[in-house]
Every structure is written in C-alpha cells, then in structure tokens.
Amino acid sequence: MRGINMKDNLILHLMILDKFIPxxxxxxxxxxxxxxxxxVILGSxxxxxxxxxxxxIIFIDKKIKYIKLFYLINKSNQIIIHGLWNERxxxxxxxxxxxxxxxxxxxxxxxxxxxxxxxxxKRELIKRIGNFxxxxxxxxxxxxxxxxxxxxxxxCFMYPSNIFKDYNITTKKENNIINIQVGNSATETNQHLKVxxxxxxxxxxxxxxxxxxxxxxxEYAKEVEKRGKELFGDKFIxxxxxxxxxxxxxxxxxxxxAIFFHNRQQGMGNTINLLGMGKKVYLNxxxxxxxxxxSLGVKVYDFEEEFNLEIIDEEVKEKNQRIIRKYFSExxxxxxxxxxxxxx
Numbered sequence: 001m002r003g004i005n006m007k008d009n010l011i012l013h014l015m016i017l018d019k020f021i022p023x024x025x026x027x028x029x030x031x032x033x034x035x036x037x038x039x040v041i042l043g044s045x046x047x048x049x050x051x052x053x054x055x056x057i058i059f060i061d062k063k064i065k066y067i068k069l070f071y072l073i074n075k076s077n078q079i080i081i082h083g084l085w086n087e088r089x090x091x092x093x094x095x096x097x098x099x100x101x102x103x104x105x106x107x108x109x110x111x112x113x114x115x116x117x118x119x120x121x122k123r124e125l126i127k128r129i130g131n132f133x134x135x136x137x138x139x140x141x142x143x144x145x146x147x148x149x150x151x152x153x154x155x156c157f158m159y160p161s162n163i164f165k166d167y168n169i170t171t172k173k174e175n176n177i178i179n180i181q182v183g184n185s186a187t188e189t190n191q192h193l194k195v196x197x198x199x200x201x202x203x204x205x206x207x208x209x210x211x212x213x214x215x216x217x218x219e220y221a222k223e224v225e226k227r228g229k230e231l232f233g234d235k236f237i238x239x240x241x242x243x244x245x246x247x248x249x250x251x252x253x254x255x256x257x258a259i260f261f262h263n264r265q266q267g268m269g270n271t272i273n274l275l276g277m278g279k280k281v282y283l284n285x286x287x288x289x290x291x292x293x294x295s296l297g298v299k300v301y302d303f304e305e306e307f308n309l310e311i312i313d314e315e316v317k318e319k320n321q322r323i324i325r326k327y328f329s330e331x332x333x334x335x336x337x338x339x340x341x342x343x344x
Contacts, residue, residue, distance in 0.1 A: 011037045011341060012076035014069075016085045019215075019242075022050040023160040024082075029055065031334055032341070038072060042086045066092065073099055078341070080133070083108040090121050093129075101130035104340065105151070106158055107139050110189070113264040115146045123147060133158060133340065137295070138288020139265055156336035157328060161269035164276035164328045167249050178207045178309055181258040181274075183224075184267035186216030191261045191284075192224045195303070199259070200231045202309060210255065212239040255279055256311055261303050265289050275300070276324040280312035298323050 015021050028034050044061040060069050126147040132140055135157040143149040183190035209232050213221040228236035258274045259282045260267045274281055282303035283290045293300045299316045
C-alpha cells in the first residue's frame with residue numbers, strides 16, 4: 001500500500017467524527033512527528049468540528065473499504081481505538097484475535113458503561129483487548145469487574161478538551177445573580193429531571209439555570225427544556241446551539257455553580273475547566289470522577305447531600321485551581337501520549 005513504510009512503527013487511530021477528534025488530531029500534528037500515524041475516521045467524508053481537508057485522514061464508510069482497514073490493522077504496531085462506537089469494527093477485531101494485544105481502547109464512558117446494554121461482541125472484545133487508556137481509575141476497575149477485562153492500564157487524559165485553558169476571560173455577570181449550570185449534554189445519564197426537582201426549592205432565589213443540550217438525544221432535549229421552563233420560568237435558559245470553544249469557555253467563566261449529576265463518567269472537559277476557573281462543582285458521589293478528584297486533592301461536592309447556593313470558599317477555590325492547572329496541563333498530556341506511543 002502506498003504511503004506506508006513497513007519498517008516504521010505504524011500507529012493507527014480508529015475514530016468516529018466527534019467534537020473531540022479534530023482538536024486531538026491538531027494537537028498531535030503540532031506536538032509530535034506524525035509521519036507514522038494514520039488517522040482513520042469510520043464514516044462518510046465530512047468536515048465539521050474543525051476537521052481540515054489537508055490533514056492526513058482516511059475515511060472508511062463502505063464495505064469494500066474495510067479491506068483497506070483490515071490491511072492497516074494487521075500492519076500496525078499500535079491500534080488506538082477512540083471509543084468502541086462502531087459495531088462493524090468491533091466484529092472485525094474479534095475476527096482477528098492475534099491483533100488484540102496491540103489494541104488500545106480509549107475509554108469514553110458510554111461505549112462501555114451499562115454492560116447489559118452493550119452487544120455480546122463488544123463485551124467479548126473488552127474482555128480480551130490488550131490495553132486500556134483512561135485517567136480515571138474507576139473506569140478501569142469497572143471493566144475489570146463487569147467484563148473480566150485483563151488488558152493493561154495506561155493513564156492518560158488523552159484529549160485537548162481535558163487540558164485546562166486559562167483564557168483570562170472577563171466575566172459579564174448580572175449583579176447578584178447566581179448562575180447555575182446543569183449537565184453538559186442531552187443524554188439521560190445527566191439526570192436533569194432529578195436535578196431540577198432537587199433544586200426547585202431555590203426557584204424563588206436570585207438564580208439562573210443554564211442547561212447545555214446542543215448534542216445528544218433531541219427528544220430528550222425537548223423534555224428537559226419543557227420541564228426546566230415549567231419549574232423555573234424565564235430563569236431557565238436552554239443552550240440548543242453548539243458553541244465554538246472560546247465562546248463556550250466564555251460561557252463557563254460566567255457560571256458560579258455547576259451540577260453534573262451523571263450516573264457514569266461524563267462531562268469531564270466541562271468539569272475540569274470549571275474547577276480550573278475556580279467554580280463550585282457538584283457531582284454524583286457514586287461516580288469514578290468524584291473519586292478521581294478526591295484522589296487528586298480537588299474539592300468537589302456531593303450534590304444529593306450538600307447542595308446549596310453558597311459560592312465556593314476562596315481558599316478551596318485557589319487550592320483546586322493549583323491542582324487542576326498542574327495535572328491537566330498541555331505538558332502533562334504530551335508526556336502521557338509520548339509514553340503510550342513509545343509502548344509504555
């Protein structure tokens with residue numbers, strides 16, 4: 001196949017096109033020698049979320065092209081799978097058990113949580129795959145417990161969306177209004193309706209509720225918006241349009257309190273950046289992200305037991321910011337990725 005030197009240490013990235021992927025490719029192109037990296041997007045040719053036509057990307061969307069993918073998989077030294085979202089890929093890998101030891105599953109959350117909702121093929125693949133990439137110990141423990149996974153754990157927070165970015169944005173808040181963010185997407189795992197019921201006792205206070213539901217399940221988004229308006233009236237603002245990164249960070253900078261009551265690992269880019277900005281963040285205590293932040297020494301709050309409208313204590317805020325900025329830094333991500341690419 002043209003363009004591949006079989007003496008090279010070929011690293012194959014298998015992806016679906018999602019908002020996290022173009023910034024990741026751009027990060028690698030900027031910070032690594034990528035001549036041995038192949039970026040494969042499983043799906044029809046499309047350029048959105050900032051994906052650029054000049055980047056070295058292969059699109060695989062028809063059966064005939066899966067022959068090319070079969071070839072690349074067998075000739076690669078590392079196969080980095082960015083979320084197990086494509087069932088045809090899952091089946092293709094299972095048909096080649098000899099490649100599984102060089103496969104790395106980048107754990108997204110929805111691609112492996114709730115095993116009873118996953119296909120038999122995916123459950124078998126997770127059990128047998130050679131490597132897992134995550135920075136949340138609880139996610140790795142989850143697949144060991146529920147899938148009997150035996151692969152090696154590689155600690156890496158993987159995507160630039162998880163880097164804390166200090167844009168030094170000037171806030172534009174209305175006086176004395178407490179801005180509360182609920183959730184990060186239109187998926188039921190955010191548990192919006194339960195959150196609304198719990199915080200509705202504060203609906204007469206000087207608050208605004210912001211709810212990003214620009215991606216996910218459209219029907220669920222309508223349900224969330226309807227219930228939010230019923231409970232909070234014009235104090236409820238649904239964010240239905242996808243925002244560019246800098247505009248979204250400007251939005252986050254104006255939040256005082258965030259509630260991410262997910263029932264699985266989710267919304268980490270939001271959580272990391274809000275904590276780095278010094279915001280008060282409430283989580284579900286039974287999630288691995290709650291335990292991650294505890295282990296790092298970052299103060300997060302148990303939503304069901306502790307929710308109130310008090311702004312974060314200044315000392316706690318400054319400590320959280322120091323830890324987040326050090327751990328979720330560009331330099332640390334480069335180190336973690338380098339270690340993976342070198343087979344560490």
